[in-house]
Amino acid sequence: MSSIPEDAPPHCPGTNSEDAGKASACAGCPNQQICSSGAAQAPDPDLDAVKERLSSVKYKILVLSGKGGVGKSTITAMIARALALDNSKEVGILDIDICGPSQPRVLGAEDEKVHSSGAGWSPIYVAENLAVMSIGFLLNSADDAVIWRGPKKNGMIKQFLRDVNWGSLDYLIVDTPPGTSDEHLSIVQYxxxxxxVAAVIVTTPQEIALLDVRKEITFCKKVNIPIIGIVENMTTFVCPKCKAETAIFPATTGGGKQLATDAGLPLLGQLPLDPRVAQACDLGHNFLTEEPDVPATSxxxxxxxxxxxYCKNQMQHVMIR
Structure with missing residues (x-):
């Protein structure tokens, strides 16, 4: 896939646009000739294979932020575990954070290895109705560094989408890296x-996080991915002993609540910073079942x-089963 280069002009129309290489913003871009020739817009021959593989997945939900360190991986795992509390639903997690895969550890599956067959790669099941796929399962060691350029990462994402045999899923939750670049363009294209497909946007209350999260919202609008809503993580710290709440990251500009209002999006929830969540993720335990009565679980x-x-009301009409 040809993606927008890092030095692209700020108003780049994108490689899939009819104005690629022709808009005024393209003047001086090193990729202008490639884009205007149409080479960048050539359809990927694997799109049909991805479409066929994912035809048995009802809803695909991207967990995005733009900012690192806001808790996307934790929230991905917790949302998937919450959805899987309904035993009648089948849930999958796809970890496309190629350089920093967290899901194997968060879900307690670090020692698992992926098996392949004629039907493709088999995801790792951490519960009867919860499966996960991550590059972490393909590494020799959890300490191995994935030192890849964009095209190789994009190829890995495509292979996950094309070759993983999920079976029939109700929800596929996609854990993404920070930013709005190669991995994001690849997953959106496929x-x-x-x-x-829809997105959940994750932020923390402080302005330094909101700066990048606003860019992620713009990215979703530009690539036509509907946004389910915004989740504010680490809203307050809840002391496990005295239950007192403290704003560790003060919302100097209104935090996620004001961002949701400004963007015209629902605020899906405000999550407390509970150290027991981090401990459960480090140990690979299911926090929702271990701590069923605490505010974070609710x-x-x-x-x-x-x-x-949202999936029932907004996405049902375009469902492909």
Whole structure:
């Protein structure tokens, strides 16, 4: 896939646009000749294979932020676990953070290895109705560094989408890296061939995080990915002993709530910074079942309910089963 280069002009129309290489913003771009020739717009021959593979997945949900360190991987795992509390639903997690895969550890599956057959790669099941695929399962050691340029990372994402035999899924939750570049363009291109697709945007309350999250919202609008809503993580710190709440990251500009209002998006929930969540993820335990009565569990379950409602009401008409 040909993606927008790092030195692209700020108003680059994108490689899939009819104005690629022709718009005024393209003047001086090193990729102008390639884009204007149409080479960048050539369809990927694997799109049909991805579409066929994902035709049995009802809803694909991207967990995005633009900012690192806001808790995307934790929230991905917790949303998936919350959805999987309904034993009648089949849930999958696809970890496309190629350089920093977290899901094997978060889900307690670090020692697992992927098996392949004529039907493709088999995902790792951490519960009867919860499966996960990550490059972490393909590394010799958890300490191995993935030192790849964009095209190789894009090829890995395509292979995950084309070759993993998920079977029939109700929800596929995609854990993404920070930013709005290669991996994001790749996943959007391939998932766009197999709707229904939507995004959950994750932020923390402080302005330094909101700066990048606003860019992610712009990215979704530009590539036509509907946004289910915004999740604010680490809203307050909840002391496990005295239950007192403290704003560790003050919302100097209104935090996720104001961002949602400004963007015209629902605020799906505000999650407390509970150290027991981090401990459960480090140990690969299911926090939602181990701590069923704490505020964080209630918040995650409420977010999952809102996602379910959105999928039923907004994505049903474009569902491909």
């Amino acid at each position: 998932l766009s061939s197999a709707p229904s 918040a995650y379950k409420d977010i999952a309910k809102k996602i379910i409602e």
